[in-house]
Amino acid sequence: MFEYGEMNHSAATLAPSGARSGARATERESVESLQARIRQMQATRLDTRTIPTHPAIAGLLPGGGLKQGVAYSVDRSATLLMALLAAPSAAGTWCGVVGVPEFGVEAAAGFGIDLDRLVLVPHPGGQWLAVTAAVADVLGVVVTRPPRRASDASVSRLTARLRQRGTTLLVLGPWPQSEAMLSLSESSWSGIGQGNGHLNARQVTVTVTSRAGRPRSARLWLPDPHEQFRAVNVQREAYRQEAAG
Amino acid sequence: MNATRTxxxxxxDWPITAVARVRGLAADAPVVLIDGSVVFACSAxxxxxxxRRGMRVREAQARCPQLLVFPYEQALDIRSFEPVLEAIEQTMPGVQLLRPGTCAVRARGPARYYGGEEEAALWLLDALDALGxxxxxxxVADGPFTAEHAARLPGRxxxxxxxxxxxxEFLAPMPVGLLGQPALATLLRRLGIHTLGEFSxxxxxxxxARxxxxxxxxHxxxxxxxxxxxVARTPPEQLDRVVEFEPPLDRIDQVTFGFRAAADEFIAELVCAKLxxxxxxxxxxxxSGDVSERGWLxxxxxxxxxxxxxxxxxxxxAGAVDSGLGSGITRVRVIPENVDAIGNHEEGLWGTGLDERIHHGLSRVQSMLGHGAVLTAVLGGGxxxxxxxxxxxxxxxPTGGKPSSQPWPGRLPTPAPSSVFEAPRPAIVLDAEGATVDVDERGTLSGAPAQFSTDGTTLLPVGAWTGPWTIDERWWDVDDSRRASRFQLVDRAGVAWLLMLDGGHWWAEARYD
Structure with a gap:
């Protein structure tokens, strides 16, 4: 299993770093970041594996990404939902959308969700919980919107099922046992004026509130002018505003 | 070589008869079937x-305004001729299908059995009249060609x-066009040969030589x-299954339960045929006499x-699972429309597991909610x-989508809205004076939008707006034409809306949230 060549090589790279003390701090940082990445990819327990998550949002989530087998709650924004779906869908996961008849398919395709692997159940009616559970049995990521508050017993049954199947549930609206709650604020559109232009790009502050720890937030392009999601470069924006002002 | 008595x-007008039978049209309704934009067949x-056949649809509609126009489907023609062939096979064996609406039978056997060619022909007509x-x-003549033209001869x-x-002698006065070779017929006419007799x-x-x-x-x-x-056709193997209910059943669960055994036999027979x-x-x-017919894939x-x-x-x-039916069901028939060799559908040992599981899971949801409840989406033009x-x-x-490769002027610029309402919601848009904003014929606004509401209760101030973007669709069609103006509005909270002004009313079409 162990290759001597590899060992010698790593020893060789460590030796000069010991000699130069100035580089030690940066190296420790990189080692820490690498360890964090290993922790993220390698599960300590079975239920903490993560699924591919957009890098702009992954840093805000507890555990560094969307976890398998747990529920997340998303407050109102369909674009934020699509930002969460885009990365797993691009990686080949099947996604399901239950009880969201107004889900904009064209926007989803534009943001990189593969429509061939997207299943819609727009009107589950009174059986939404059973339908969500049945869809969650077979698909990797499931979006649902509860038409009413579910009973605690049925929520914990669904949670157990998610954990068993390793399905990530994204709930539009509040959810009692959610891992984290994602919400938008300070949304500002660009490209549109008073009777001219058209909606082009939007900057928002995405806030993630989890059960443990303080809320984390970041300024994101959701979407940017090329229908991509990315973090806002705050310094550049400040400079641009100064130049404009 | 002697010709066979046929x-x-x-x-x-078999295509017309077929459509009238399937769609339940009256026998004297003016119907045309179109192929492209040209009349393919017309009723009496x-x-x-x-x-007339070959006329443009618009010209036909101008001559007969109450005309019913349907597209021509060859599959329907053939399918609906099948019961006729079966009825003939019960009267006399050895039927050859020449084309839907026309078939040939060897005359010798039936003529001897029924006691004469005319008697046999009368039996044949009786069998068809019994089918309605x-x-x-x-x-009846020597060979199918002559016999067909004898049948087609005008008269009572x-x-x-x-x-x-x-x-x-019978064929001699007929025009050369009947040979069915337009190029040859034209040439013969130029050579001064106008009838089959002259050609022969x-x-x-x-x-x-020529x-x-x-x-x-x-010749x-x-x-x-x-x-x-x-050449008599081989009657195809009967793979379909029919269940008749006597007395008629009026509950869906009873009908499906009654059909379960037949469905098992249907699949078992297909498997026996290695299909x-x-x-x-x-x-x-x-x-009540209604026939519901549908293909399933x-x-x-x-x-x-x-x-x-x-x-x-x-x-x-669209009803619920345990709902009653409008009238009792007397008969259910399942016909295989598309079969394939069983070897092509055998599961592989590895690699097909995931899709199988997904299909089973989603089929379960379909059996809970109905076939149309689980959907996938395809983007098209528009x-x-x-x-x-x-x-x-x-x-x-997927069927019936418009091609997305065409430019579709008037479509929205990207990004597309993330929430598209299933039915547009009524909205209110007011200018600074509190009057409803309107757009005139030339696309000029009556005033800049200042306040708007999409839920009918709270008025929100407009932060930014753009428009009007005019859509002028199908202006050539009075019933189907549509002229509307679209606007994008952003409220102070940063939520953007796509609104539409259509015939003096404002609608919210989608939301960028």
Missing amino acids: IVLWCP AARVEGV IHGSRVG QRIRIVPEGESA RLAAADVG FGESGAWL SLASGRDSRPV VCTAIRIEVDSE HPRSFTAADVVDRVRWQLQG RTLLDRRTLVAWGDR
Whole structure:
């Protein structure tokens, strides 16, 4: 299993770093970041594996990404939902959308969700919980919107099922046992004026509130002018505003 | 070589008869079937009004305004002729299908059995009248060519018999166009040969030298020496299943339960024939005489439970699972529409597991909610957001979408809105004075939007706006035309809306949230 060549090589790279003390701090940082990445990819327990998550949002989530087998709650924004779906869908996961008849398919395709692997159940009616559970049995990521508050017993049954199947549930609206709650604020559109232009790009502050720890937030392009999601470069924006002002 | 005595049965305007039977139209309705933009077939009532085959649809509609126009489907023609062939096979064996609406039978056997060619022809017409197909005609002659033209001869007589050996005299006055070769017919007319009789008087060797083998063959047809035998068709193996309910059942669960055993046999028989079925057609007859007919597809192949599900969904329509039916069901029939060798559908040992599991899970949801409840989406062309997306039930293949490769001027700039309402919601848009904003014929606004509401209760101030973007669709069609103006509005909270002004009313079409 162990290759001597590899060992010698790593020893060789460590030796000069010991000699130069100035580089030690940066190296420790990189080692820490690498360890964090290993922790993220390698599960300590079975239920903490993560699924591919957009890098702009992954840093805000507890555990560094969307976890398998747990529920997340998303407050109102369909674009934020699509930002969460885009990365797993691009990686080949099947996604399901239950009880969201107004889900904009064209926007989803534009943001990189593969429509061939997207299943819609727009009107589950009174059986939404059973339908969500049945869809969650077979698909990797499931979006649902509860038409009413579910009973605690049925929520914990669904949670157990998610954990068993390793399905990530994204709930539009509040959810009692959610891992984290994602919400938008300070949304500002660009490209549109008073009777001219058209909606082009939007900057928002995405806030993630989890059960443990303080809320984390970041300024994101959701979407940017090329229908991509990315973090806002705050310094550049400040400079641009100064130049404009 | 002697020609075979042949009986040819001809049902005039078969495509029209087929459509009228399937759609339940009156026999005297003016109907045309179109192929592209040209009339392919027309009913007798339409013909009286001056509609002709090959005419443009618009011209036909101008001559007969109450005309019913349907697209021509060849599959429907063939399918609906099948019961006719079966009925004939019960009267006399050995039927050859020449084309839908026309078939040939060897005359010798039936003539001997029924005691004469005319008697046999009368039996044939009786069998068709019993099926409710009136106006069919029979011709008896040497060879199918002569017999068919005897049947098609205008006049009131329904049976024409050309005595043995008199085919040449019978065909002599007919035009050369009947040979079915327009190029040859034109050439013959230029050579001064207008009738089949004149053509047959040419020496056979000369015709063979000038027009080759096919010309020689047509020459022998024209001289009444039709050497084609009647090749009886092999009746196809019956793989369909029919269940009759007596007394009629009026509950869906009873019907599906009653059909379960038949579905098992249906699949078992297919398996015996080393076939799997990827498409079926279900016909349901009800007590009130309604026939519901629909094709169902399967992404892989049908199992017995899938067939029962399809029967239930077809009965259900939009109703709930345990709801009653409008009238009792008397008969359910399942026909395999598309079969394939079973070897092509055997599962591999590895690699197909995931899709299988997904399909089973989603089929379960379909059996809970109905076939159309689980959907996949395909993007197409169009201007409004609802036009651009096509939702396809799980397992079906997409149909009817417009091509997205065309430019579609007037469509929205990217990014597309993330929430598209299923039905546009009524909205209010006011200018600074509190009057509703309107757009005139030339696209000028009555005032800049200052406040708007999409829920009918709270008025929100407009932060930014743009528009109007005019959509002018199908202006050539009075019923279907549409002229609307679209706007994008952003409220102070940063939520953007796509609003539409259509006929003086404001609607919220979508939201960028």
